[in-house]
Amino acid sequence: MDFRLQALQKLQGEPIYLQLYRRFRDAIAEGKLRPGDRVPSVRSLASELNLARGTVETAYQMLGSEGYLLARGPAGTVVSPRLADRIGRGAPPVRPCPPSAPRTTVTEPPPFQLGLPALDMFPRKTWARLAGRHAHSLDVAAMAYPDPCGHEALRHAIASYLGISRGIACTPEQVFVTAGYRCALDLVCRAVLQPGDTGWFEDPGYRFARQFLEQAGMRLSPVAVDDDGLDVEAGLQQAGAARFALVTPSHQSPLGVALSLPRRLALLEWATATGGWIIEDDYDSEFRYHGRPLPALKSLDRAGRVLYAGTFSKVLFPGLRLAYLVVPESQIARFRETASVLHGHGAILHQATVADFMAQGHFARHLKTMRSLYAERRGYLLDALTQVFGDALYVPPRRGGIHLLAHPRAGCSDRTLATLANAEGLAVEALSAWGRLDTSPEGLLLGFTNLATAGQALGLCRRLEKAWGRLPGPSVA
Known part of the structure; x- marks a missing residue:
């Protein structure tokens, strides 16, 4: 396969790593690279094309995450053998984009699918420009092991955003960036909970969080939701000694009601009195069409009992796999220690791009x-x-x-x-x-x-x- 440098140019501002990614993807789709074929190492391809290693590495990471390439350690990187069945049936693993296709063309999502933002309206050109700048300027520090708490610039941007938009006064040290919402829940479970702990769970409630917590060994007590949100009194009667409660107070998932102020105060009172934890999932509070967004429950927390979780999946796009958790100041050391032994903190390239996207006003x-x-x-x-x-x-x-x-x-x-x-x-x-x-x-x-x-x-x-x-x-x- 020909990867000559003259074929990789900055055409219309498209980053080199994206062009390289497309070349590999199309070569696999067209059968020029077959399942099991070995591809050049990052070092050798970067040397051949006179590119930064980080540029080639970014393209390889994208291809690996989408199942095109498989890294085999000392044995090198190969085209994934799992693609053999698809090619064997006469169907290419992907449909290559025609050369004349506009870059704004996207696969149409299923109608009525929940949890997806408007993918057709995402500012992809702005995003690609920011991501390309970080890929081209990849330095030694960015290539080292990342901070387990998340990219520093992104943590600063999140803390600033939450202070303005959600009324949450927090420092960047209180912010932990995770590879998606479930990783934030995993961090909570490992830092302050134990398998077998009982927790209140909204009923009906976000079923993927329920599944994760149950698989993590938590015992969930379903608490009914009415027009005022979680019925705190019912929770007290069912499991007053629970160790935690997971709630979506600003916009209950899936009923869409808001937790009333009396119940917010009652929930905080319960957590303060029992030493329980409130996990606030603020998944889509930005989208309120009448009046201003409601303040976060965390903004009322004076005793340090609320663990606030947010995500970029609903406001940017779910493929980022980026979320964040804000913890009380008294828990920073515990969460930092726990985060240091976990994996999946999110790609630094994506984190740096989001930080710029926020800092420059695009967000x-x-x-x-x-x-x-x-x-x-x-x-x-x-x-x-x-x-x-x-x-x-x-x-x-x-x-x-x-x-x-x-x-x-x-x-x-x-x-x-x-x-x-x-x-x-x-x-x-x-x-x-x-x-x-x-x-x-x-x-x-x-x-x-x-x-x-x-x-x-x-x-x-x-x-x-x-x-x-x-x-x-x-x-x-």
């Missing part, structure tokens, strides 16, 4: 744009649901979030409806799958962030109507 501008855009796209889906289903679906009024909750009329199982919708590739989730209590409500969860037009929303709702028309007995519409 704030992006959030402002997304709030306006999501309010519009939310309206598209609301109007389409009303037009197609009328009174057959009830959508409770909510002030924020990036998904809608729709309750079907009595007699229609939400799991049956979700199964029928997903058979058509619509990525609808059943609310009852997020709960454990017998009193857990039924409903349908539909993301709207990637509905680009009113016509698209209406067309998708027509597809829902068609899918649900196959229900035995009376249909939903």
